[in-house]
Amino acid sequence: MIMQFFSLQSFNCKIINCSFGDLSFNGEESTSGAPREGAPDRCYFPGEGSTDQCSLLLGAPLPPSLGSTRSVLLRVLPFLREHQIGALVRTTCTFNWNFQLSQSLAQGGETESRAVMGRRPCCSKEGMNRGAWTLTEDKILTDYVKVHGEGKWRNIPKEAGLKRCGKSCRLRWMNYLRPDIKRGNISPDEEDLIIRLHKLLGNRWSLIAGRLPGRTDNEIKNYWNTHLSKRGQGKERGPKSNHSKVGKKPITVKVDEDLVSSRVIRTKALRFKEVFITPDAQQHRIENHHRNVAIPPSMDPNLVQNVPAGSESSDRSLITLSSNEEYPVDFMVDISAGEISVPEIFASDFTSFSHDLGASEMDKVMRGDDADNYMSKIAPSQAFLLPEEMEQNWSGSDYYIQANLDSDFGSLTAFLESAEEWLI
């Protein structure tokens, strides 16, 4: 299906070059409610290989009772697209638009075409790739983000020539291509933190992920669903499980360069025993976090490198960290002020409130069988080691709560609301 271009104007339908299946329409034009023979009556497609062409043809006068033409269009078009595409039946085309479409539509003008078409679907299924990403697609996306920065996801398909919808591009970048992504197995410490944060936040995966540098919400969500949630159901897997073998039998990566451009990447099969990070990468992450501009790994010499276990790093300047080791504090980068990170939390290690709560109550908390009571007792500022400005904000805000056992949050809900503000 190719619909190269057409324009609509008040009382005017112009079809310059339109084809669908075996039918094609060239140079048909109707003006002033006098449609020409051969004009298709129903068609609504984003053009393939085009910038922002949309097509629209309706073959019947619109009853005034239906409301404005615009509102009719917004309701009718998706339906036509779904059910009547291809029904290019020749009928009289009687348009009586209540609004004027300027030539900008025909010229690829975006604003007006969007106004006409209403809210377009996230992406057209037509001509868009789906499923696993290829290395070529990754390259295109990372190159684009390098130049333009994050955001503007919707522009990527047409500006970068990537046949992925913006939403998919964003997801790919956020969950895989970002240079600060840390891959490898979830460490016991991270797992413990996830459990604690989930106890506090529930399924707020994004918030939880924000406290584990380099981890994505998707990753944590998956980890929770596949590992941790089962524990609560008493279904923790035994030593025969795949999970128990993760890390013991790392998978090495062997790339066939001849196939690089066409092969689908199966990233999920890659498990890494070791994580390499250069000292510069830490600063890089900090800077990028503040700039909110990411640099693609392919272009960034400072990126965090995931190296399959068993492979040799040729760069001995790299700091090698085994996932089995304790994370050095300086490895877990605090990527921004006001953000609570793993090292902060483990630096505090909850000792402040364990001190106040007492060992037995702390045990309850960690067992999860007295969370509400625990929530009612601790002060947020005690829960983690806060950056100074955060503490100041807290102490200066209405939400500040005395850090002693006499504090009363009133309810768990109230606490969570407060904690949420604090966490955010």
Place this chain on the structure above:
DNA sequence: AAACGCTTCAACCGCTACTAG
């Protein structure tokens, strides 16, 4: 070796929140 079932996780879907006009 093949079949089967379970596990994993990247990607998708639908929805909501936010923002700009």
Place this chain on the structure above:
DNA sequence: CCTAGTAGCGGTTGAAGCGTT
């Protein structure tokens, strides 16, 4: 205030990997 566009979030799906029989 309303509407449309967009980003982001959480739930879900399904293909591939892996273990067991």
